[in-house]
Amino acid sequence: MSDKKSVIIIGAGPAGLTAAYELTKKGNKVTVIESTGSVGGMAKSFELFGQIVDCGPHRFFSSDKIVNDLFHEVVEDDYTLVNRLTRIYYKNKFFDYPLKLGNVLKNLSPLEIIQILWSYAFQRVFGKKNLDTFEDWVTDKFGKKLFQMFFKTYSEKLWGISCDQIDSDWAAQRIKKLSLYEAVKAAIFGNKGNKHKTLVDQFAYPKHGTGEVYEKMARSIIDKGGEILFNKKIKEIEVVDKTVKSLTDENGIVYTADIIISTMPLTLLLQGMSVIDQNILNLSKKLYFRNTTLVYLEVDSNQLFPDNWIYVHSPEVKHGRITNFRNWCPSINKEKDTTILCMEFWSFDHEELWGYSDEQLAELAAKEIRTLNLIQTSSNILNTSVMRIPKCYPVYETGYMENLQPVVDYLKGFKNLYPIGRYGSFKYNNQDHSILMGILIARQIETGRDQNLWSINTDSDYQEQTEINLTGYNI
Ligand SMILES: Cc1cc2nc3c(=O)[nH]c(=O)nc-3n(C[C@H](O)[C@H](O)[C@H](O)COP(=O)(O)OP(=O)(O)OC[C@H]3O[C@@H](n4cnc5c(N)ncnc54)[C@H](O)[C@@H]3O)c2cc1C
Structure with a gap:
């Protein structure tokens, strides 16, 4: 009999897909269940107005060798090094970021x-x-x-x-x-004494958008016998004796496996459990997330401003960041002459902005981009599109650990359930942290040795000075 386990992974974002990628390489029976119609989660790429865009700016960076090795293994040569220019806009002035x-x-x-x-x-x-x-x-x-x-x-x-x-x-x-x-x-x-470029200057970017990493992982998972089910949202988690017996999606379909890896929001995972300690449930309800609304504008110009993205500190506008996809790599612009900008707005569920219609958001974005003079008066906005990302940022309110730690300790007592990822483990992860969690959970399942997953991204070192060279990271 095979000693390989059956594994269900909730969510096809960076954390879930990395775990699936690693586990299928070792011959495990893996099913990924994803609530949307595509892979990549918040780090997906998609076609818009004939070009490729990401969900806001997605710069991949890590100083961790195992994360970088995985990036190279998956992406191979299909990436380019992008020159980074990012600035802060504050009180009608641009400040280079990092500061000069x-x-x-x-x-x-x-x-x-x-x-x-x-x-x-x-x-x-x-x-x-x-x-x-x-x-x-x-x-x-x-x-x-x-x-x-x-x-x-x-x-x-x-x-x-x-x-x-x-x-x-x-x-x-x-x-x-x-x-x-x-x-x-x-x-x-500056960087003058250092003959190498650092992540301050450049970053590696897949030629077809950051989501290419996850599209390639998905192909490998399927080639190796794994399956990815789309448009299936897990709602209920049947628990018996601190063991997950089954999962049920919103259409009532039931799934079973030896092991469950969850990257769905931690709060919803706990609320979906058939049996749970009431105190833990109450603590989890005190944890909350902030939503992101992305408004994409297609502008009939190919020379707006040189930044990859701009942090907008100015309090007179509501948005906080603008990405300019013209300045990433030419292959995502697909020889089009227009520029796609993405403006980020943040809100809680109860705030008016989260309930704005697409038309209201497009109008607000157009007004604000013109207020900042970031598009010329002669330039026209040809198209707009809106994307809403609920539960995007786990909010680290002071003292949040008093609520989170008992939840973590409770979940550690489960025999076959592993919550990982950005909203899966309530950590403000970048892609690299979620990828690392995916690698380590696969390792833990394979070896049976605890990889201390909850400690990832709690005390990470500042990574900007990691050196890179033309073939990638130079660790
Ligand atoms: C605007 C923006 C900019 C960012 N910039 C960067 C950057 O520059 N560099 C960087 O490295 N990172 C960046 N990030 C962060 C990066 O996107 C995340 O760290 C990464 O996507 C987290 O991966 P994850 O797998 O943990 O979670 P997610 O990407 O959120 O994936 C979770 C998946 O689970 C699915 N899911 C949720 N609930 C259920 C359910 N009930 N049933 C089934 N499926 C479910 C979701 O649909 C999703 O596909 C940015 C994020 C945003 C929003």
Whole structure:
């Protein structure tokens, strides 16, 4: 008899597909159940107005060798290195991001520069010891003035809560090792002493969009005998004695397997269980997510602005980021002469914006892009399209771990259930973190050895300085 297990994976995003890819390579019987009609989850690519686009900007980067090896194994040579240009738009000015000293000095008044230096010095002498909130953590590293200029407005647009309610975990995961000293040093000396390009300058991008990684994985999974079922949303999880016995989708179809890997939202997984500790269920209901609405505009120009994307800090507009797909790689533009922009709006379920119609969103986006003067008055918007991504960002409200940790401990007691991924494990993952979770869960199932999955992306190092060369990452 074969010792290989049957595995059901809920969700065909980066985490779920990576697990399926690895498990089918080892001969396991794998079924992926996906609620939408395509693979890639939030990292999918798709055709729009005759070109290829992603769900907002999707830059793949990792300093982890096993993640990069997998990227190369799957994508092979079908990628290119994209020159990165990203800027911050704040108070009618563009600031290079990462910050460059000359550019910062040019954009700021002498008074603002004095305020930055003073607030940094003040922080060094009188700073708080307890850095539990995002605001305190960033202020401690950069001083109050820089926090207000470069962190506050953007973060509050993104998370929808004040920075003193955001947990410092978010800062620790994303900007851990930066300090004003290091930022200034990098701004003055740049990358000159380093003969290699770093991820600050360039990133690897599949020639047909970031989702090509997952389309290729899907082909391999099917070639190796796995199956991917589309348009099937898992609703109910039958639990007996901390073991998942079956799953039921919204059409009442029942599925069974030895092992279940879940990348569906953690909160909905718990709410769908037939048996659950009431205290755990109540704690899980305190965890919440922020939604994203993407508004795509096709503009009749091929030269709008040079950035891959722009962070829009300015509080006078609602959107927070604009991607320009003209500036990624020519193969996704498919020789068309127009430019597709993608504007990101964030909201909670109860906010008016989440209920806006497509027409209202298109109108708002057009008004805001013209307010910022990012398209010429002579340019026309030819087409618009809207995509809504519910539960996109797990909100790290201060103290959220008091609710999450008991849930994690409870789920660790399950015999055959493994929640992974961005909303699957309530972690603010990038693709690389979800891919790593997929690799490690497959390894755990194969070897029976615990891979400590819940610790991934809790304390990641700042990765921007990883070197790359023309054949890829140089680890
Ligand atoms: C606007 C934006 C920009 C981003 N930029 C970057 C970037 O630059 N670099 C980067 O690396 N990452 C970026 N990310 C993050 C990246 O997209 C995610 O980290 C990654 O997609 C997470 O993969 P996942 O598999 O964990 O989750 P997901 O991609 O969310 O996949 C989960 C899958 O499960 C399916 N599903 C959910 N519920 C059910 C159910 N009940 N039954 C069946 N299926 C279900 C979903 O449809 C989805 O396909 C960005 C994300 C967004 C939204």
